[in-house]
Amino acid sequence: MKYILALLFLFCTLTTKAQKPEVLIIDSLPPQGILLNKGWKSHAGDDPDFAKPNFDDSQWEDIDPTSFVPSLKKLQTKQPLWLRIKLETSLKTAALSIKQSGATEIFLNGRRIKSYGKIDPTGRHTLAFTPIGEYLLLNLDSSTSNTLAIRYYFQKGIRYKVAFDANYPLFSSKLYSIDSLATNLDYPKYFWEGFNIAIGVIFFLTHFVLFLFYPPTKANLWYSLWGLLGALSGYCLLAEKTHGELYLKNQFTFLAFLANPIGNFLVFYTVYLLLKQTRKFFLWIFITLSALATVQYYLSEHGGESFFSFLATLSYVLLVIYMGYDAYKQANRGGLYVMIGMFVYLISWVIFISYFAGNPHNEAIGHIIFHVATLSLPVTVSTLLGLDFGNTNRVMIKNLQDINRLSAEKQQILSSQNETLERQVEQRTTELRASQAQLIQSEKLASLGELTAGIAHEIQNPLNFVNNFAEVSAEMLDEMHEELEKGDTTEAIAIATDLKTNLEKINHHGQRASSIVKGMLEHSRASTGVKEPTDLNALADEFLRLAYHGLRAKDNNFNATMETHFDPDLPMVSVIPQDIGRVLLNLINNAFYAIHQRATVETLHATSLPYQPTVTVSTQKTGNQIIIKVQDNGNGIPKPIRDKIFQPFFTTKPTGQGTGLGLSLAYDIVTKGHGGKLEVESTPNLGTTFIMTLEQV
DSSP states (O other), rough: OOHHHHHHHHHHHHHHOOOOOOEEEEEEEOOOOOOOOSSEEESSEEEEEEEEOOOOOOOEEOOOTSSBBBGGGGGSSSSSEEEEEEEEOOSSSEEEEEEEESSEEETTTTTTEESSSSTTTSSSOOOOBBBOEEEEEEEEEETTTTEEEEEEOOOTOOOOOOTTTOOOOOOOEEEEOOOGGGGGSOOOHHHHHHHHHHHHHHHHHHHHHHHHOOOOOOOHHHHHHHHHHHHHHHHHHHHHHHOOHHHHHHHHHHHHHEEEEEHHHHHHHHHHHHTTOOOOHHHHHHHHHHHHHHHHHHHHSSSSOHHHHHHOOOOOOOOHHHHHHHHHHHTTTHHHHHHHHHHHHHHHHIIIIIIITTTTTGGHHHHHHHHHHHHHHHHHHHHHHHHHHHHHHHHHHHHHHHHHHHHHHHHHHHHHHHHHHHHHHHEEEEEHHHHHHHHHHHHHHHHHHHHHHHHHHOOOOHHHHHHHHHHHHHHHHHHHHHHHHHHHHHHHHHHHHHHHHHHHHHHHHHHHHHHHHHHHHHHHOOOOOOEEOOOOHHHHHHHHHHHHHHHHHOOOTOOOOOEEEEEHHHHHHHOOHHHHHHHHHHHHHHHHHHHHHHHHHHHTHOOOOOOEEEEEEEEEEETTEEEEEEOOOOOOHHHHHHTTTTTOOOOOOOOOOOOOOOOHHHHIIIIIIIIIIEEEEETTTTTEEEEEEEOOO
């Protein structure tokens, strides 16, 4: 009995070892090719023997390599992965199309025939790649089985997310006969991707042009952005299909997916504006759900449809239908069209999902139904925007016709009034010329008024001294009288001595007041037009001081630093003193005005760096030229108006504070009266410098 059992055991063992490994037998290849999804073995590890035809892979795991990588999560951690399949066929040559999600080396009967991507055994620099529109030629041995072995590496950092028709199979391959390649229907076609790009560009250009023609309709702008985004999304989908590098395909897929909720929002917001909705919480509901759907897609492991994406789509449909219904109740026919477009969208989607999604035999019809679904509402909205633009255009044409009619009626009235207007213009011109002459005289008097204000402040000091010493002297006379009555002549003599000192001070300050009055009289008298040798240093110093006191007389809280840099070797210059004095007074007054304005603003908006108002007057002799500079650290003069400041009646001061003739008269005095130059340099927030250049004769 034991011998019988031993013989049975030996028979079973021999029978098991004699079993041939599983072989895929292919008798013929149809034109559409054969998908190699059965008969594959997989094993983790790396051994050169794995590629040899006679290697025993019977203990390897069965695998369908056409499965999506996200469903083969355990295999992604095994580097490298080997795949093997045995083929028996009477064909001597065949073509293999490949779609993969990693980097591979392909071996046929132990010989490496092709590699796709870049393999790094450490895994750090592996580059996943899938061939696009490429066929691998296989030279088969028809007398025995052929072994196809794949050495497979995954690229780190790629997230295999399913979106649209993008998927990531481990290793999907189809075998074709050489004769069928010319008519192979599996060759990549990108008609619909190009169609999406073209439609997006057309929508963008059409509605952006409509917006440019009539900007008040903001819906056209938002809708043009939807068209632009649709074109970019179409480009991303096209790039995903035409790029072989997996990382780029992954990024393009994500960008296309991200464009989807943004595009839906732009369509939604366009409908919101077009139907004149006011419920802003509709927008926030849709924005929130779309954002959550995008975040969930990004964080999810496999991508695809999610709970929040379903809610976002549902809210999109329901809110658009509600807005359409609400608008239709308010007698807005656009609401009816929007509802019809949305119902076409829903019906088309149901038909597509039910009969055409994932069905390669009706791919063309499926694409048509899909695009009917996705474009039904956008085409409806675009039509409504076009009709709205047309209505607006008709209203504008009618208004223009009414305006032309009214213009024709009023033309006769206007022509009859032309003669009256011409007479009035002539009369007003005469009055304006008289007013100009008065303004010029007023500007001259204004400069005298500025000077008088400064002189009044200057003369007040000596007068105060005269009054004070006069009062003290009167009291001292009373004291001296009392001392004389007492017979104290010594004290009386001492008082008389002090009294004499007071009288001398009264005389000194009286002389000072007299010189100021004399200077005022000399300045106020009409210019003789005769040039005299003049000390410009003294003249500039005098008017700097008088202008400052003139401003202080108006605002006693204002303080400023006055700096002078006078050339000690400056010679006497032949000028008309009264005229040059008027120029200096005007320039210095403007400088004080500028720093006063900035000081007022700096006080209201105090900063960590205190502002110190400063006016600087300097003189310099260069060759035969005398240069006088009046500089301030005010706000400066903006560049657009810098070329206008010497024009008559141009002023930057508020109404009533300037006639616009001061700098114009100063310019004429320097250039025409003295043959010199008056220039300005200014930097915003740093200050202004007026430069007067006189020729020394």
